[in-house]
Amino acid sequence: MAKVIGAVVVDNEECKGCGLCVVACPQDVLSQNKQVNSRGYHYSFMKNPEACIGCSNCATVCPDTCITVYRVKL
Amino acid sequence: MELKDIINPNNLVYEKPKLLTENTMHYCPGCSHGVIHRLLAEVIEDMGIQDKTIGVSPVGCAVFAYNYIEIDWQEAAHGRAPAVATGIVRTNPDKVVFTYQGDGDLASIGTAEIMHACNRGENMVVIFVNNGIYGMTGGQMAPTTLLGQITATTPNGRDAGRNGYPLRITELIAQLPGTSYVTRQSVHTPATIRKCKKAITKAFQAAIDKKGTSFVEIVSTCNMNWKMTPVKANEWMVENMFPFYVPGDLKDSSKNDPESYTPLKN
Numbered sequence: 001m002a003k004v005i006g007a008v009v010v011d012n013e014e015c016k017g018c019g020l021c022v023v024a025c026p027q028d029v030l031s032q033n034k035q036v037n038s039r040g041y042h043y044s045f046m047k048n049p050e051a052c053i054g055c056s057n058c059a060t061v062c063p064d065t066c067i068t069v070y071r072v073k074l
Numbered sequence: 075m076e077l078k079d080i081i082n083p084n085n086l087v088y089e090k091p092k093l094l095t096e097n098t099m100h101y102c103p104g105c106s107h108g109v110i111h112r113l114l115a116e117v118i119e120d121m122g123i124q125d126k127t128i129g130v131s132p133v134g135c136a137v138f139a140y141n142y143i144e145i146d147w148q149e150a151a152h153g154r155a156p157a158v159a160t161g162i163v164r165t166n167p168d169k170v171v172f173t174y175q176g177d178g179d180l181a182s183i184g185t186a187e188i189m190h191a192c193n194r195g196e197n198m199v200v201i202f203v204n205n206g207i208y209g210m211t212g213g214q215m216a217p218t219t220l221l222g223q224i225t226a227t228t229p230n231g232r233d234a235g236r237n238g239y240p241l242r243i244t245e246l247i248a249q250l251p252g253t254s255y256v257t258r259q260s261v262h263t264p265a266t267i268r269k270c271k272k273a274i275t276k277a278f279q280a281a282i283d284k285k286g287t288s289f290v291e292i293v294s295t296c297n298m299n300w301k302m303t304p305v306k307a308n309e310w311m312v313e314n315m316f317p318f319y320v321p322g323d324l325k326d327s328s329k330n331d332p333e334s335y336t337p338l339k340n
Contacts, residue, residue, distance in 0.1 A: 005075060005080060006080065006087075007077055007080040007081050009081060014098055016102075016103035016104070017103055018103035018104030018304040019104070019303065019304060019305055020104055020304050020305065020308075023305050024263065024264055041103065049077060054087055056087055056088040057264040059088040060088075060264040060267050060268070061109065061262075061263070061264055061267060062108075062109075063099070063101065063103075063104060063105055063106065063107070063108025063109050063112075064098070064099055064108050065090045065091075065094055065108070065112050066090075067088070068086070068088065068089045068090070069086075069087045069088035069089075070080050070081050070082065070085040070086055070087060071080075071085055071087045072075065072079075072080050072085050074075070
């Protein structure tokens, strides 16, 4: 089976820290940062980047469209 | 493989639709409006109808929708979006017109307008965002508020004796002969969001094919006024709203529903 690896880029300033992407991720990749952005929200980040499969579930549920998804087939 | 090798425009699988502007949405964190706006932008972009789509925005949280989607918009008075859209679609029959309304706008003050617009079978799409509460004004009881639901004006929960029963307006609208496609969707998981996008696409296609009114109810959350986290609000919606507001298609004229509307021949 072809292995797929992905990566997501979260726009830290746009993210409002709602946490919906953390729940939607099937691989438990995303988490909320202890740091806050300039508006005081705990923005999402890749806590576990190796596990990402680029399924784009996080980007689909993001209400602020601040996630961009990339995927490579090995 | 390094992260910087993966993050490359050639490997892109998902990015922000081009129709969404760079403005940061004013909605609260986790608000369903953001997802619905994006779905609309994606559908309009995919169908290539940006030049001929006119949206009618409501009074409610989505009043600033014109700041976020790059199409033509018209603002209507509270609840009167279907009446304004009727005027637009009758004077511009080649345009694709949709209204974007909340439950306080559509099911309360605008009940007469929506009922008669749907009954006349005006050729438009209605996006009805139902979160069971008046979101913009601070969480008062709406007609769609569930029995027992706590709001700013029903602090002990909605009581049928005093406040009446919640209104399933989509079921009422599905009975009207002017509607061609009536459905109830939600946007709380990736699967339901993809399904909702298909429903919105179908509704816009019905408007382009001049089949009559298409009505898409989207059961949503208002986590700020429900006083929950966005994740908890989604769970609450599944547990409490879905037994009453059951998701699914109520009417679909493409499946030869006997009650479906057939346009009159000139």
